[in-house]
Amino acid sequence: MNPPDWTRHPPALTPGYFSSITRSPREGLIPLDPALADCTGPVFGAGDIGPMDSDLIRNAAQPGAMALGPRIIVHGRVLDEAGRGVSGALLELWQANAGGRYRHARDGYLAPLDPNFSGCGRVLTDADGGYRVETVMPGAYPFPNGPNAWRPAHIHFSVFGLAFAQRLVTQMYFEGDPMIRHCPIVATLPSAAAVEALTARYDPDHDRPMDARAFRFDIVLRGRRATPMAL
Amino acid sequence: MKQTPSQTAGPFLHIGMMPDPARGVRPLSPVMPADPVTLYGTLFDGEDAPMGDALIEMWQIGGIWARTATDDQGRWRLSAAKPGAVPFVSLWIIARGINTGLHTRLYFPDADWASDAAMARVPAARRSTLVASDTGDGAYRLDIRVGGAGETVFFDV
Numbered sequence: 342m343n344p345p346d347w348t349r350h351p352p353a354l355t356p357g358y359f360s361s362i363t364r365s366p367r368e369g370l371i372p373l374d375p376a377l378a379d380c381t382g383p384v385f386g387a388g389d390i391g392p393m394d395s396d397l398i399r400n401a402a403q404p405g406a407m408a409l410g411p412r413i414i415v416h417g418r419v420l421d422e423a424g425r426g427v428s429g430a431l432l433e434l435w436q437a438n439a440g441g442r443y444r445h446a447r448d449g450y451l452a453p454l455d456p457n458f459s460g461c462g463r464v465l466t467d468a469d470g471g472y473r474v475e476t477v478m479p480g481a482y483p484f485p486n487g488p489n490a491w492r493p494a495h496i497h498f499s500v501f502g503l504a505f506a507q508r509l510v511t512q513m514y515f516e517g518d519p520m521i522r523h524c525p526i527v528a529t530l531p532s533a534a535a536v537e538a539l540t541a542r543y544d545p546d547h548d549r550p551m552d553a554r555a556f557r558f559d560i561v562l563r564g565r566r567a568t569p570m571a572l
Numbered sequence: 573m574k575q576t577p578s579q580t581a582g583p584f585l586h587i588g589m590m591p592d593p594a595r596g597v598r599p600l601s602p603v604m605p606a607d608p609v610t611l612y613g614t615l616f617d618g619e620d621a622p623m624g625d626a627l628i629e630m631w632q633i634g635g636i637w638a639r640t641a642t643d644d645q646g647r648w649r650l651s652a653a654k655p656g657a658v659p660f661v662s663l664w665i666i667a668r669g670i671n672t673g674l675h676t677r678l679y680f681p682d683a684d685w686a687s688d689a690a691m692a693r694v695p696a697a698r699r700s701t702l703v704a705s706d707t708g709d710g711a712y713r714l715d716i717r718v719g720g721a722g723e724t725v726f727f728d729v
Contacts, residue, residue, distance in 0.1 A: 345728065346575045351671035360580075360669030363617040364718050370675075370728035371693050383603045383637035393596060400596040422573050431600075435588025444595070445584040447625070459595040461587050497582065499589055505631045506729050510666050510673060512579040526580060529671050535577040561573045 401459035410439025410477030422564035426470025441480030493520035602638035605653035618719025622646025626667035659683030
């Protein structure tokens with residue numbers, strides 16, 4: 342497995358994002374022999390996915406109802422660093438509703454819950470590494486990080502590739518959102534290119550006309566070797 | 573192509589990773605060993621405060637995998653296979669404030685951890701942060717400290 346690319350991932354301590362101050366190791370990471378990192382993980386399959394898991398507009402809605410908010414399609418491919426599609430990757434998604442409120446006991450934001458939206462989705466990549474989900478555009482919301490900090494609209498992604506070292510948690514932003522450049526969590530990223538890599542592009546060729554706009558977000562995992570050690 | 577960057581999982585990771593089955597998406601099933609032992613402990617931040625909003629995943633030989641969220645006291649508990657040829661389990665920790673998931677290991681005290689290749693790279697004075705205590709009844713305890721005195725060893729996996 343290729344090593345983590347620390348020109349792309351945020352460092353542990355990023356004082357502008359206050360929560361990192363007490364939650365960042367100060368001793369350096371101990372390097373592992375790359376062969377030790379090739380541990381294969383659980384293999385998830387269709388049996389782990391429910392028929393509505395990738396439809397966040399309906400998967401927590403009352404019968405016949407739908408979530409409130411701008412309807413969007415999020416799609417793309419999961420790839421390795423060589424550009425090969427990663428088939429059978431599992432994506433877990435979660436997000437706030439269209440008003441910027443999470444369905445979570447600890448979220449006390451003023452915006453109301455949507456009784457027809459949970460903000461949880463899941464999808465497996467197809468033979469080419471492709472995936473597609475339908476949801477509503479999440480709202481921006483404030484968070485405690487100084488006098489006035491806001492999160493841009495974003496969707497959280499958790500990705501299982503084929504090996505432990507490919508495990509990734511990240512967030513997807515939306516092209517053109519003016520909140521991106523003000524966000525202390527976005528600012529943990531080490532470069533403008535890293536921010537770009539997390540910004541989904543409006544993709545009108547995949548819109549469903551008179552229904553939903555499409556955004557494209559590709560995910561690149563660490564490259565695998567031809568013969569990972571079966572650890 | 574360049575790797576997609578990591579971002580923090582934030583405080584509400586439970587929505588996507590420990591979903592409420594009553595709301596449509598059911599939780600992923602752990603891959604359990606035949607004869608499990610219990611691993612448990614408390615997760616602390618760099619100021620000794622328990623981390624009550626974290627998630628820990630365990631990866632072990634044979635595709636054994638499980639995850640748990642910490643409770644509001646920072647406590648976690650997982651089932652693992654008994655120590656065999658490989659004297660450790662791999663742990664991966666994400667939470668609000670953790671920008672890139674942290675990789676560490678739990679070594680079983682009754683296994684031959686001292687001759688493990690990765691342990692050999694750890695300064696001797698810090699090795700004890702990775703070795704669990706046998707608390708009886710097939711249970712092993714390891715407290716994990718993300719920073720501060722006794723900071724746990726984390727690996728660049």
